[in-house]
Amino acid sequence: MPVDRLLPNAEAHELIELTREIADKALEPIVDQHERAETYPDGVFATLGAAGLLSLPYPEEWGGGNQPYEVYLQVLEEIAARWVAVAVAVSVHSLSCHPLMVFGTEEQKQTWLPEMLSGTTIGAYSLSEPQAGSDAAALVCNAAAVDGGYRITGSKAWITHGGIADFYTLFARTGKGAQGISCFLAPKDTAGLSFGKPEEKMGLNAVPTTTAHYDDAFIPAERRIGTEGQGLPIAFSALDSGRLGIAAVAVGLAQAALDEAVAYSRERETFGSKIIDHQGLGFLLADAAAAVDSARATYLDAARRRDAGLPYSRQASVAKLIATDTAMKVTTDAVQVFGGAGYTRDYRVERYMREAKITQIFEGTNQIQRLVIARSLAKT
Known part of the structure; x- marks a missing residue:
């Protein structure tokens, strides 16, 4: 609804x-x-x-x-x-x-x-690597300075729209340590850029997720965004906004699952009554509705702080944590409402449950969100 x-x-x-x-x-x-x-x-x-x-x-x-x-x-x-x-x-x-x-x-x-921003192109984000997911500072994809630009060598992982996107916001190593990472804007036709086969995923199967391989790929110096070594602050700044995006996506998913479960429970009858009228199931749906409304409120609070120019990094992590955990719980409960039918592909709730899992993982796992929140509390 x-x-x-x-x-x-x-x-x-x-x-x-x-x-x-x-x-x-x-x-x-x-x-x-x-x-x-x-x-x-x-x-x-x-x-x-x-x-x-x-x-x-x-x-x-x-x-x-x-x-x-x-x-x-x-x-x-x-x-x-x-x-x-x-x-x-x-x-x-x-x-x-x-x-x-x-x-x-x-x-x-x-x-x-x-x-x-024309609406005719689509972008992708290249931060993670096969051995550097949550620990972004550990990335090893190398950007060696040469005349007129940089030679990029290495692999990036978990790229949504990999191989299809028109441009890639790329993070690569130009020096040592956390201050040795820089940001680049790589066009899709960069010579030396290739992509692996799409990952075989649990869900989100209509849009590919791939690795990218840079084989001595040249990127002109004017395509470096920010100063050399500024890459991690740039990445984390973008991720605060990205986490709010995933929070909103998770709430939309949870709302869809709730709507499917409510519609089914109004039609399905057991023991002479619609199953929504059985208190045990009615309370489950009530808890789901409360969780969805609460999750929506967390991302809206963080978004309003962002719009007002206030710090919102902690609130973005709270929203991502709450919304994605809510999506996982609500989609799981939606399958339960459908009973055995919910475990089949005859209904969307089984797909919703599979899709919910990844929201707890990307844009920083929910364990990373707890780390961000805890560090914020330690500073206050």
């Missing part, structure tokens, strides 16, 4: 209605077939881009939608309620544009940002 949203103005309400219309027409009818067949949904991102949904939180002067994060995240939630893999890719695209927007020079932004 549609969420009754508190939005800041009439424009935001119109944007949500537009998103719902597009999601119901362009995503809802084809999600099941693409996820089951593990096929890429050609044209879907072009449709979202044409509607301006790929650049919402960025300024109009660069081609963005100039929407506050509070509104952008609720749009993302609406997309996720229909198709989680697509919503994750939209969030990752926004994450990939963040370093250039915040740390790029005016010349760099004028050169690349309008195209990145």
